[in-house]
Amino acid sequence: MELIKLIHDELPQIQCGRCDTPGCYQYAEQIANGGIHDRCVPGGTKTLNNLNKILAKNITSVDMNYGPSIPLQIAIIDESECIGCKKCITACPVDAIAGSVNLMHNIIDELCTGCELCIEPCPVDCIDLVETFNKDSRVVSQVNYDATSSLRMNESKQKRMDTANHINKEIGGVINTKLENRNSDTSENLKSLQLKILNDQLDNFHNLNEDEKNTFIRNLNTED
Ligand code: SF4
Ligand code: SF4
Numbered sequence: 143m144e145l146i147k148l149i150h151d152e153l154p155q156i157q158c159g160r161c162d163t164p165g166c167y168q169y170a171e172q173i174a175n176g177g178i179h180d181r182c183v184p185g186g187t188k189t190l191n192n193l194n195k196i197l198a199k200n201i202t203s204v205d206m207n208y209g210p211s212i213p214l215q216i217a218i219i220d221e222s223e224c225i226g227c228k229k230c231i232t233a234c235p236v237d238a239i240a241g242s243v244n245l246m247h248n249i250i251d252e253l254c255t256g257c258e259l260c261i262e263p264c265p266v267d268c269i270d271l272v273e274t275f276n277k278d279s280r281v282v283s284q285v286n287y288d289a290t291s292s293l294r295m296n297e298s299k300q301k302r303m304d305t306a307n308h309i310n311k312e313i314g315g316v317i318n319t320k321l322e323n324r325n326s327d328t329s330e331n332l333k334s335l336q337l338k339i340l341n342d343q344l345d346n347f348h349n350l351n352e353d354e355k356n357t358f359i360r361n362l363n364t365e366d
């Protein structure tokens with residue numbers, strides 16, 4: 143089996159980022175590429191020993207500088223306090239929070255890994271953690287983590303495209319206005335040139351006075 147997968151299977155799938163990588167898969171990749179494997183504090187000694195076996199190494203203790211640990215828990219939101227700011231949604235790595243701007247938010251228990259990443263961003267401190275005995279959300283967390291990351295990447299790509307489109311539209315608008323002005327300038331210039339030629343012809347060949355010339359030109363414009 144591929145080394146990354148072997149390592150990944152031993153990690154607790156909380157997606158908390160405490161190991162200084164964004165999530166469990168990235169930490170597995172880092173270890174497979176020679177990174178030190180003692181940083182998953184939530185996995186504790188059990189994870190460390192299993193990784194020791196896979197890697198044929200013998201690190202004896204978890205590096206607690208990457209702690210503290212995370213128990214089996216899920217988050218809950220005090221609905222009466224929530225102001226619907228969405229900050230927790232942005233922080234959640236597995237999209238386990240439902241809600242929209244200015245509306246009460248809720249945790250989806252089946253998805254919450256208890257990673258604690260939503261606690262700090264909440265401006266009204268209305269998110270708590272409660273003990274659970276169900277590990278299912280951690281079992282499926284990598285799938286949810288990947289789906290959430292890809293959705294967010296697409297969202298930011300979409301935002302960048304919208305901004306680029308907006309800028310393009312503005313530039314297009316400026317170019318069109320310039321071209322329109324240029325066209326009207328051209329037709330005005332053409333008109334005055336035609337008028338000058340006509341005036342010269344009338345002067346040179348028809349020997350008309352000013353009033354007769356103006357009447358002739360007016361009649362020509364009416365015919366147009
Ligand atoms: S559980 Fe947290 S600390 Fe452990 S590997 Fe996953 S992201 Fe890293
Ligand atoms: S709801 Fe909070 S604790 Fe649960 S997974 Fe999301 S960020 Fe982590």
Ligand code: SF4
Nearest residue numbers: 224225227228230264
């Ligand atoms: S961060 Fe706190 S206040 Fe804001 S939506 Fe989430 S739970 Fe509600």
